[in-house]
Amino acid sequence: MSELLxxxxxxxxxxxxxxxxxxxxxxxxxxxxxxxxxxxxxxxPVTEIGGPRDVYSLNNYAKFLNNAVPAxxxxxxxxxxxxxxxxxxxxxxxxxxxIVCFLLSYPLAYYLAKVVNPKSLPTLILLLSIxxxxxxxxxxxxxxxxxxxxxxxxxxxxxxxxxxxxxxxQNGVMTPYDGIMIGLTYTxxxxxxxxxxxxxxxxxxxxxxxxxxxxxxxxQIHWRVVLxxxxxxxxxxxxxxxxxxxxxxLVPTVLPSTSxxxxxxxxxxxxxxxxxxxxxxxxxxxxxxxxxxxxxVVMWLFRVKLNEIAK
Amino acid sequence: MGAGIELEDVIxxxxxxxxxxxxxxxxxxxxxxxxxxxxxCGKTTILRMISGFTDPxxxxxxxxxxxxxGTRPNQRxxxxxxxxxxxxxxxxxxDNIAFGLSVRGVDKSKCRTRADELLKLVDLPGAGDKxxxxxxxxxxxxxxxxxxxxxxxxxxLLDEPLSALDLKLRQHMRAELRSIQKRTGVTFIYITHDxxxxxxxSDRVGVMSHGQLQQVADPREIYNQPTNxxxxxxxxxxxIFAGKLGAVSNGIAAFSTPHGQFRARLADGVARDETLKxxxxxxxxILSPDPGAENSLPVRVTEVSFEGNFISVHAISDxxxxxxxxxxxDGAVTVPAVGATLHATFAAESAALLPDETRA
Numbered sequence: 001m002s003e004l005l006x007x008x009x010x011x012x013x014x015x016x017x018x019x020x021x022x023x024x025x026x027x028x029x030x031x032x033x034x035x036x037x038x039x040x041x042x043x044x045p046v047t048e049i050g051g052p053r054d055v056y057s058l059n060n061y062a063k064f065l066n067n068a069v070p071a072x073x074x075x076x077x078x079x080x081x082x083x084x085x086x087x088x089x090x091x092x093x094x095x096x097x098x099i100v101c102f103l104l105s106y107p108l109a110y111y112l113a114k115v116v117n118p119k120s121l122p123t124l125i126l127l128l129s130i131x132x133x134x135x136x137x138x139x140x141x142x143x144x145x146x147x148x149x150x151x152x153x154x155x156x157x158x159x160x161x162x163x164x165x166x167x168x169x170q171n172g173v174m175t176p177y178d179g180i181m182i183g184l185t186y187t188x189x190x191x192x193x194x195x196x197x198x199x200x201x202x203x204x205x206x207x208x209x210x211x212x213x214x215x216x217x218x219x220q221i222h223w224r225v226v227l228x229x230x231x232x233x234x235x236x237x238x239x240x241x242x243x244x245x246x247x248x249x250l251v252p253t254v255l256p257s258t259s260x261x262x263x264x265x266x267x268x269x270x271x272x273x274x275x276x277x278x279x280x281x282x283x284x285x286x287x288x289x290x291x292x293x294x295x296x297v298v299m300w301l302f303r304v305k306l307n308e309i310a311k
Numbered sequence: 312m313g314a315g316i317e318l319e320d321v322i323x324x325x326x327x328x329x330x331x332x333x334x335x336x337x338x339x340x341x342x343x344x345x346x347x348x349x350x351x352c353g354k355t356t357i358l359r360m361i362s363g364f365t366d367p368x369x370x371x372x373x374x375x376x377x378x379x380x381g382t383r384p385n386q387r388x389x390x391x392x393x394x395x396x397x398x399x400x401x402x403x404x405x406d407n408i409a410f411g412l413s414v415r416g417v418d419k420s421k422c423r424t425r426a427d428e429l430l431k432l433v434d435l436p437g438a439g440d441k442x443x444x445x446x447x448x449x450x451x452x453x454x455x456x457x458x459x460x461x462x463x464x465x466x467x468l469l470d471e472p473l474s475a476l477d478l479k480l481r482q483h484m485r486a487e488l489r490s491i492q493k494r495t496g497v498t499f500i501y502i503t504h505d506x507x508x509x510x511x512x513s514d515r516v517g518v519m520s521h522g523q524l525q526q527v528a529d530p531r532e533i534y535n536q537p538t539n540x541x542x543x544x545x546x547x548x549x550x551i552f553a554g555k556l557g558a559v560s561n562g563i564a565a566f567s568t569p570h571g572q573f574r575a576r577l578a579d580g581v582a583r584d585e586t587l588k589x590x591x592x593x594x595x596x597i598l599s600p601d602p603g604a605e606n607s608l609p610v611r612v613t614e615v616s617f618e619g620n621f622i623s624v625h626a627i628s629d630x631x632x633x634x635x636x637x638x639x640x641d642g643a644v645t646v647p648a649v650g651a652t653l654h655a656t657f658a659a660e661s662a663a664l665l666p667d668e669t670r671a
Binding site for chain 2: 206211
């Protein structure tokens with residue numbers, strides 16, 4: 001603060017501070033407080049707001065457990081609340097996206113950090129980040145076109161004789177969420193790549209050579225030396241990809257199947273279609289809470305500490 | 312047990328730069344062999360070629376009589392100790408030492424037993440559960456040695472492992488390394504730019520310059536009978552005089568320099584060409600008030616420094632030659648004064664005429 005004052009003088013410093021304060025207060029803190037407060041109040045006609053029925057309760061949160069529908073997990077048929085089912089699907093497939101991103105990123109990150117000639121590295125990083133120049137919406141629509149029934153993917157695969165007839169990719173081949181997972185992976189894979197790249201890059205090459213010299217095979221070198229060293233990068237990449245995937249609204253809207261349902265869409269339906277911002281807000285906070293719990297549990301399972309990620 | 316190593320016409324090029332240039336040397340099994348040379352002379356490249364991390368551009372490397380071409384580092388009977396040691400910071404000391412065993416599938420309890428044995432061998436009993444970061448520099452050194460010994464290598468390759476230690480510890484570790492080598496019988500190949508280390512520890516030393524081996528001999532011979540000017544001036548100090556070769560008789564040659572006529576040894580087989588210079592070590596250079604019978608040069612003392620066990624004197628002749636002399640301190644020695652006029656003399660047998668550098 002005193003450094004800021006010394007460099008820019010009192011006038012500019014005041015403007016900086018006010019702008020930052022405005023940003024934080026008006027665009028982050030106040031809206032969230034408003035929504036948080038609203039989430040405990042019922043959705044009422046305008047005339048009744050502030051009336052006797054306008055009291056705080058947890059009713060909006062309780063709606064999460066309404067409307068049981070049939071579902072099947074591991075071959076067991078159960079009745080579970082429809083929104084819980086959506087939540088579980090969202091978390092599961094976000095997890096799958098995270099794992100796929102990791103499996104794609106780790107070898108590439110290792111290649112970039114330790115194998116590739118440092119001279120060609122800037123070009124490669126540039127090529128990798130080009131997709132980030134295009135807006136997320138355009139990228140999602142591009143995949144919509146690629147995956148569509150009369151689209152290029154079917155044309156190529158049928159043309160090459162890999163497929164006998166075109167496939168309805170968007171309806172999902174393995175799960176109803178295939179399209180969404182492809183879109184999310186493509187959108188967020190770099191958020192996995194760069195933290196892992198950074199972590200592996202900081203590994204002393206002598207460590208790798210020492211392991212090899214002591215007789216380790218390539219997979220042992222990775223399992224015993226490179227992976228443990230890059231754990232913080234892997235953890236922060238996983239948290240980012242998971243949270244971004246679970247919080248994505250655009251990709252699940254552009255690349256859905258007839259039976260896919262992402263939890264962000266449920267929130268959007270409450271807010272925009274039902275015009276019930278109170279329940280929408282309650283679902284939002286519940287969602288943040290539950291996703292954080294999932295992340296914490298996974299971190300605990302893998303013995304990752306929060307300060308490792310912050311590195 | 313150790314294995315012998317043969318390097319036959321080994322060449323290594325990096326682009327247009329020739330890092331190692333036709334090196335031929337045979338290291339006997341169980342020998343402590345040092346490559347000594349300034350940085351950039353190719354000694355580390357030789358080590359990396361023996362361990363398998365760098366492929367030679369030409370020539371043959373044999374370990375225990377077996378051509379190592381195409382054998383990956385993890386298949387070679389060598390263990391490398393890196394300059395920065397490269398211990399695994401996320402593993403305990405015991406896990407570090409047992410790494411080479413556990414990747415070979417040795418079970419956990421056996422690994423631990425072996426690690427504890429090796430910790431005893433390197434004089435660090437009970438340190439197995441510590442983290443690497445809890446160790447001092449000298450202890451890390453010992454762990455690195457134990458980790459390398461754990462895989463029972465036939466050849467141990469050491470890349471200036473003592474350079475990061477302080478002087479006292481370095482001297483202690485020299486003796487330690489030597490005794491570990493004697494106890495285990497493993498062939499040690501040691502890389503260093505420190506002549507003291509190389510001379511004190513090695514059975515034989517190979518002095519390198521510009522990718523070429525200049526001389527391979529035991530430490531005494533390297534110091535007393537260097538075969539060329541590079542070896543003479545890289546290992547120890549020398550007073551050097553350029554001049555012209557005169558008559559030779561009984562291995563002693565006349566040598567005329569701008570500073571006067573001298574006589575010095577000329578070994579058989581030394582090319583009698585323009586590059587010959589006269590080399591005489593400061594400890595064989597005597598400063599006396601009277602001129603000697605031969606090899607005598609009047610000088611004026613410019614600098615005197617008291618080093619404890621000896622006194623180092625720098626002087627300059629009227630003809631402009633710099634002369635260094637070392638006077639052993641026997642407790643009663645008279646220290647020459649700066650500005651004093653004396654005569655620098657040396658015996659013809661203690662001076663040598665040598666070519667600049669041997670080019671293969």
